[in-house]
Amino acid sequence: MIFRRPVFWLTLLFAALMIWVPVTGNRVALREDLVLVAIAIILASNLNLMIGYTGYVNFGHIVFYGLGGYVGLYLVTGRQWNLVWAALAAGVTVSLFALALGLGILRLRGAYFALATIGVLLAVQSFVENFDPWGRSTGMYVSFDSYQRLGGARHALWLTYFLVIGVMALSMLLSLAIKTSKFGLGLFAIREDEDAAVVLGVNTTLFKAVIYSISAFLPAVAGALMFFKNGMIDPSVAFEFMLSLEGIVMLMLGGKGTVVGAALGGGLYEKLRSSLLTAPKLSNFHLVIAGGLLLLVVLFAPGGLVGWLYRLAPRARKVLE
Amino acid sequence: MTALLEVKGVTKRFGGLHAVSDVSFSLGEGEILGLIGPNGAGKTTLFNVVNGVYKPDKGTITFAGKDITQCPPNEVVHLGLARTHQIVKPLQDMTVLENVTVGACFGRDYLPLHQARKVAWEVLERVGLAPRAETLARSLTIAGKKRLEVARALAARPKLLLLDEVLAGLNPTEVSYMIGIVRDIRDSGISVFMIEHLMQAIMSLSNRIVVLSNGQKLAEGRPEEVARDPQVIEAYLGDPDIAEKLRQESDATATAD
Amino acid sequence: MIDGLMIGSVYGLAAMGLSLIWGVMDVINLTHGAVIALGMFGMYIFFSAFAMNAYVLLLPIILAGLVLGVVIYWIAVHWVIDRSQLSSLLSTFAVNMMIIGIGTAIWSTSPFNVNFSLPGFTLGAYTFTGNHIAASIAAAVIALALELFLYHTRPGKAIRAVADNREAAELMGISSTMVLTLAFAIGIALAAASGALVSTLFPFTILSGAGYQMKSFVVTVLAGLGKPFGALVAGILLGFLEGVVTPFLAVSWIPLIEFGLFVVVLVAFPKGIFARATV
Numbered sequence: 001m002i003f004r005r006p007v008f009w010l011t012l013l014f015a016a017l018m019i020w021v022p023v024t025g026n027r028v029a030l031r032e033d034l035v036l037v038a039i040a041i042i043l044a045s046n047l048n049l050m051i052g053y054t055g056y057v058n059f060g061h062i063v064f065y066g067l068g069g070y071v072g073l074y075l076v077t078g079r080q081w082n083l084v085w086a087a088l089a090a091g092v093t094v095s096l097f098a099l100a101l102g103l104g105i106l107r108l109r110g111a112y113f114a115l116a117t118i119g120v121l122l123a124v125q126s127f128v129e130n131f132d133p134w135g136r137s138t139g140m141y142v143s144f145d146s147y148q149r150l151g152g153a154r155h156a157l158w159l160t161y162f163l164v165i166g167v168m169a170l171s172m173l174l175s176l177a178i179k180t181s182k183f184g185l186g187l188f189a190i191r192e193d194e195d196a197a198v199v200l201g202v203n204t205t206l207f208k209a210v211i212y213s214i215s216a217f218l219p220a221v222a223g224a225l226m227f228f229k230n231g232m233i234d235p236s237v238a239f240e241f242m243l244s245l246e247g248i249v250m251l252m253l254g255g256k257g258t259v260v261g262a263a264l265g266g267g268l269y270e271k272l273r274s275s276l277l278t279a280p281k282l283s284n285f286h287l288v289i290a291g292g293l294l295l296l297v298v299l300f301a302p303g304g305l306v307g308w309l310y311r312l313a314p315r316a317r318k319v320l321e
Numbered sequence: 322m323t324a325l326l327e328v329k330g331v332t333k334r335f336g337g338l339h340a341v342s343d344v345s346f347s348l349g350e351g352e353i354l355g356l357i358g359p360n361g362a363g364k365t366t367l368f369n370v371v372n373g374v375y376k377p378d379k380g381t382i383t384f385a386g387k388d389i390t391q392c393p394p395n396e397v398v399h400l401g402l403a404r405t406h407q408i409v410k411p412l413q414d415m416t417v418l419e420n421v422t423v424g425a426c427f428g429r430d431y432l433p434l435h436q437a438r439k440v441a442w443e444v445l446e447r448v449g450l451a452p453r454a455e456t457l458a459r460s461l462t463i464a465g466k467k468r469l470e471v472a473r474a475l476a477a478r479p480k481l482l483l484l485d486e487v488l489a490g491l492n493p494t495e496v497s498y499m500i501g502i503v504r505d506i507r508d509s510g511i512s513v514f515m516i517e518h519l520m521q522a523i524m525s526l527s528n529r530i531v532v533l534s535n536g537q538k539l540a541e542g543r544p545e546e547v548a549r550d551p552q553v554i555e556a557y558l559g560d561p562d563i564a565e566k567l568r569q570e571s572d573a574t575a576t577a578d
Numbered sequence: 579m580i581d582g583l584m585i586g587s588v589y590g591l592a593a594m595g596l597s598l599i600w601g602v603m604d605v606i607n608l609t610h611g612a613v614i615a616l617g618m619f620g621m622y623i624f625f626s627a628f629a630m631n632a633y634v635l636l637l638p639i640i641l642a643g644l645v646l647g648v649v650i651y652w653i654a655v656h657w658v659i660d661r662s663q664l665s666s667l668l669s670t671f672a673v674n675m676m677i678i679g680i681g682t683a684i685w686s687t688s689p690f691n692v693n694f695s696l697p698g699f700t701l702g703a704y705t706f707t708g709n710h711i712a713a714s715i716a717a718a719v720i721a722l723a724l725e726l727f728l729y730h731t732r733p734g735k736a737i738r739a740v741a742d743n744r745e746a747a748e749l750m751g752i753s754s755t756m757v758l759t760l761a762f763a764i765g766i767a768l769a770a771a772s773g774a775l776v777s778t779l780f781p782f783t784i785l786s787g788a789g790y791q792m793k794s795f796v797v798t799v800l801a802g803l804g805k806p807f808g809a810l811v812a813g814i815l816l817g818f819l820e821g822v823v824t825p826f827l828a829v830s831w832i833p834l835i836e837f838g839l840f841v842v843v844l845v846a847f848p849k850g851i852f853a854r855a856t857v
Binding site: 055057104105107108110111112114115116118119120122123126127130245248252285286287288289290291292293294295298299302 | 606653654657658662663664665667668669671672673674675676677678679680682683792795831833834837838840841844845
């Protein structure tokens with residue numbers, strides 16, 4: 001069914017390009033740029049499942065990414081696991097954690113839930129800072145032989161890159177699949193009017209917990225891959241609140257509730273961000289601009305870029321998602 | 322006639338206020354049971370208890386032989402009991418078709434998406450909303466939204482439909498259209514329990530009527546019996562127009578019989 | 579521990595601002611932390627410029643807070659106030675980001691200090707720092723002023739009316755826009771004042787506000803929404819708990835406990851611990 005949707009093929013094409021272009025000519029610098037774009041898209045797409053589809057704003061979603069990084073690194077370095085298995089295990093572990101957590105905090109509606117997710121992020125960060133097996137505030141390093149097991153550092157970096165692109169494509173396809181499914185319809189009903197949804201027969205408690213859990217999986221896997229690639233992890237980089245916020249800005253900017261919006265927002269914002277961070281005078285204004293963009297979107301264009309596009313060309317709705 | 326819905330001794334309190342007090346009645350298959358009473362009588366609260374939104378402090382609700390007193394609303398739908406709301410709750414940023422499809426997907430049968438869509442189309446045809454299938458729910462008029470609310474509940478393929486003031490806010494043309502829909506629903510084998518303030522409509526539609534006032538059941542019986550009941554008339558005395566209408570309707574139906 | 583009680587009254591003051599806005603217009607003001615930080619820097623600026631008694635300087639800071647509140651209201655809140663609560667959450671959040679961004683550009687993330695001390699005294703085993711005493715007195719005075727305002731003046735009563743039922747208040751001729759602007763401005767001014775007081779107690783950076791914002795949320799949630807005085811009490815309670823617990827636990831566990839408490843209270847007591855059941 002989703003094979004019929006143009007966005008399905010667009011996603012595959014996009015992923016293929018993301019792989020092919022840097023590989024030809026061994027463009028390492030470009031690859032490093034693109035991997036950040038891919039991560040942005042992964043975070044925004046999965047956040048979309050909560051914000052765009054279900055209407056629950058998860059301010060602390062970066063906690064899944066960070067935890068995934070920790071679990072993954074721990075398994076690879078501490079337990080000598082293969083990277084792929086470690087990343088998958090990280091995904092599963094963090095999803096289960098999200099499921100348990102979700103059953104508790106998803107009773108809260110709207111803004112209370114949003115605040116609780118911030119609380120969760122800070123609590124987890126605080127916990128990890130005190131957790132000995134994970135290196136407390138110093139964190140952990142990837143041992144050199146972990147790279148050797150993958151055929152050397154250069155090879156390992158390319159492999160990780162391909163895997164991240166894979167996760168990016170999966171994130172987008174997952175969003176598409178959910179959007180076109182019965183489960184997705186139930187989520188939309190929850191977003192529009194949760195009380196009405198219950199009366200219509202939707203098991204809202206279950207649906208919310210499940211989507212929260214699902215939205216944790218791929219970011220956790222991506223976290224495991226990225227922190228492996230970076231070679232180290234510590235609480236301040238794993239649970240960077242700023243990244244969480246940027247995920248929200250990206251999604252709102254691109255257009256929440258749409259698959260393409262998450263990708264557009266992620267990609268564009270990441271480009272904006274890297275050019276801001278490198279320009280000497282503007283680096284401080286990165287936060288101001290992000291905030292300003294978010295404000296403009298919330299006030300004037302809550303549907304983001306894609307929403308605006310839909311208003312200009314309603315036919316676009318049939319092609320894009 | 323086997324009772325489809327049995328309400329026994331239901332009491333619901335909010336703090337010190339007895340919204341519903343020891344109310345009992347039953348509803349048979351294939352009938353339209355009307356629920357009337359002055360404002361604040363507890364009618365919508367009673368609906369909320371039947372449908373699982375509130376748990377009663379005392380009493381039981383039995384539906385199709387099953388005790389549903391403690392069932393949450395989403396389970397009650399799967400047993401075949403659907404409801405509409407007095408203040409309609411359309412899923413605003415979804416299309417009419419999507420709205421009704423939700424009802425079909427999560428209703429009595431767990432229909433897969435494409436089958437649910439088919440059911441949704443059929444229901445839309447039935448209530449006359451098919452031309453508006455692709456419009457967003459928020460762009461409908463109040464009459465359209467009321468019809469959508471009914472369509473969504475119908476799509477769940479219920480055995481019993483709870484209608485809460487489905488005629489409120491409609492003009493006379495819309496009212497008679499909606500009355501036609503309700504009769505059509507009953508004729509298709511679905512039982513109806515409806516709250517209504519439009520006396521003429523509810524008197525002519527209902528097989529039987531239950532009257533609630535201050536949370537207590539005042540009377541139960543055929544429309545003409547209820548209309549002549551002195552306690553009922555007294556309850557409405559605060560609104561003499563209604564008391565007079567009741568009298569007139571009962572005389573009209575009496576002469577029509 | 580005594581210090582904890584006194585700091586707690588400042589927590590309470592901060593939380594009052596948050597609770598007032600939340601209670602009156604159902605808006606969760608995520609600029610709260612940034613404004614607290616601005617209050618800190620405001621005190622620093624005024625103190626550097628005028629070298630007066632810092633507590634006297636509270637007055638211009640409160641005034642500046644009121645003005646700032648009006649500005650923020652009209653930028654971020656007014657337009658989204660009738661939309662979902664999430665819209666105002668995101669818009670105030672966006673403004674928060676902008677304030678922090680500008681603040682970082684001006685002051686970077688280095689620590690600052692307001693070097694003003696009042697003499698304290700010692701009583702037996704307990705030392706009472708002058709600044710702490712003054713801060714808690716100031717907090718109490720401001721809280722009292724707020725009570726008098728809300729219950730004994732016309733604008734104050736108008737605010738309570740709008741908090742209770744906005745439509746009804748409008749029908750009675752109260753301009754809800756003016757009232758909402760005023761309430762928001764007061765909430766911001768309270769936050770700024772609490773920041774100013776904190777600046778006399780501890781060194782601070784532009785990012786310090788965030789920690790107090792979190793504490794304000796914990797306090798507000800403990801006390802229940804829209805109950806500014808419950809917030810004061812809950813604040814003192816929190817300060818007391820912190821004071822009692824700190825000697826026994828490493829400082830790094832405190833945030834975890836506070837946040838954990840926050841989540842637990844939100845889930846278990848949605849109306850706050852002090853809530854009485856209403857019909």
